[in-house]
Amino acid sequence: MFSHCRWQGMKERSTLLKLNNLRVPLLAAPMAGGPSTPALVAAAARAGGLGMLAAGYKTAAAMANEIEVGRELTGNRLGVNVFVPAAMAGSSPPPGGSGAAGDAGEADRADEAARAARVADYAHVLEAEAQRYTVTFPAPNPADTDGYAEKIDYLLRHPLPLVSFTFGLPEPEIVERLHDAGTHLTLTVTNAAEARAAVARGADSLCVQGPDAGGHRGTHEEGSPPGSRSLTALLAELAHVTGLPLIAAGGVGTGADVRMLVAAGASAVQLGTLLLRSPESGAQQAHKDALASGRYTGTSVTRAFSGRLARGLTNRFIREHDGQAPAAYPEVNQLTRPLRAAAALAGDPDGLALWAGTGFMHSRAEPAEKIMADLWRAACRQQTAD
Numbered sequence: 001m002f003s004h005c006r007w008q009g010m011k012e013r014s015t016l017l018k019l020n021n022l023r024v025p026l027l028a029a030p031m032a033g034g035p036s037t038p039a040l041v042a043a044a045a046r047a048g049g050l051g052m053l054a055a056g057y058k059t060a061a062a063m064a065n066e067i068e069v070g071r072e073l074t075g076n077r078l079g080v081n082v083f084v085p086a087a088m089a090g091s092s093p094p095p096g097g098s099g100a101a102g103d104a105g106e107a108d109r110a111d112e113a114a115r116a117a118r119v120a121d122y123a124h125v126l127e128a129e130a131q132r133y134t135v136t137f138p139a140p141n142p143a144d145t146d147g148y149a150e151k152i153d154y155l156l157r158h159p160l161p162l163v164s165f166t167f168g169l170p171e172p173e174i175v176e177r178l179h180d181a182g183t184h185l186t187l188t189v190t191n192a193a194e195a196r197a198a199v200a201r202g203a204d205s206l207c208v209q210g211p212d213a214g215g216h217r218g219t220h221e222e223g224s225p226p227g228s229r230s231l232t233a234l235l236a237e238l239a240h241v242t243g244l245p246l247i248a249a250g251g252v253g254t255g256a257d258v259r260m261l262v263a264a265g266a267s268a269v270q271l272g273t274l275l276l277r278s279p280e281s282g283a284q285q286a287h288k289d290a291l292a293s294g295r296y297t298g299t300s301v302t303r304a305f306s307g308r309l310a311r312g313l314t315n316r317f318i319r320e321h322d323g324q325a326p327a328a329y330p331e332v333n334q335l336t337r338p339l340r341a342a343a344a345l346a347g348d349p350d351g352l353a354l355w356a357g358t359g360f361m362h363s364r365a366e367p368a369e370k371i372m373a374d375l376w377r378a379a380c381r382q383q384t385a386d
Contacts, residue, residue, distance in 0.1 A: 212251025253362030255378025307332030
């Protein structure tokens with residue numbers, strides 16, 4: 001399907017490109033909330049790349065079912081992305097106690113109370129939305145880990161070729177055990193400091209997310225401000241920080257984009273928004289339609305839907321509530337879930353989280369395999385033209 005094309009300077013000997021004997025250095029991004037499906041992963045495999053499933057927002061059993069279907073469709077040529085929950089990122093203060101430990105415990109409890117108050121204030125702000133969609137808000141659960149332990153247990157018992165992590169770093173013990181199981185670990189980073197931490201933790205490759213990416217920013221701290229350095233500049237910087245393979249992610253829509261990112265140091269390029277309108281994508285129809293409607297002309301980075309910074313099409317909900325939501329994930333995400341579900345049932349894109357990167361205008365309602373094939377051909381032509 002693809003013309004043979006080699007990139008000058010590409011790290012062809014990297015462990016990433018050797019993984020599963022990839023014919024082309026393109027990955028279908030893990031997109032939580034429905035878009036990533038076994039069918040999309042299979043299309044990426046047929047195109048010569050690698051598809052990633054998303055473990056986020058589903059039970060361990062649901063994740064396992066998707067993985068088993070994906071294994072059947074691809075001959076085990078797939079990966080999965082896991083969210084690192086905030087509750088697992090740091091150590092908990094000792095209960096009670098005295099002195100410094102007791103003071104720390106009191107400070108943590110005060111912080112938790114203040115955070116809960118900010119979430120409650122945002123719930124009050126959203127009361128008009130609840131009335132609009134005739135829903136009630138659930139009680140937020142800041143301790144929700146998204147089934148993290150159960151998902152890791154499955155991945156240790158049923159290893160995949162590749163597992164990636166977002167929103168932080170997995171514990172050293174988990175890194176060691178996944179490596180012992182033969183799994184290649186990709187850790188998501190958005191700046192040089194996170195890259196250094198990921199390298200020290202034992203990453204095999206880094207997914208470098210640039211500022212133009214759709215969906216959630218992969219920052220390790222939920223309150224961290226978003227970086228503004230271009231993806232190409234970030235790749236060039238990280239190439240000096242680490243010799244690990246770098247997967248470039250964010251805003252990719254053309255062959256010229258692929259060529260530019262590889263020239264900047266990427267060993268592979270990850271595609272997300274570009275594949276959202278494909279028939280293999282599980283994105284809601286209202287989301288797919290919004291991408292092509294012409295009604296939405298830009299994107300915004302906001303906490304309005306989840307409490308974590310994420311980029312989506314600038315719709316009514318973002319215009320009305322951007323800047324009002326606290327940095328409180330997963331509580332805000334839990335709070336707005338019934339609103340988003342009701343908006344989806346009503347076919348109302350203005351109440352949906354229309355996650356999309358800045359290159360959303362390049363998304364096409366064509367088979368994912370064809371989209372990836374066309375992109376790779378265009379990238380090869382761009383190389384020839386250069």
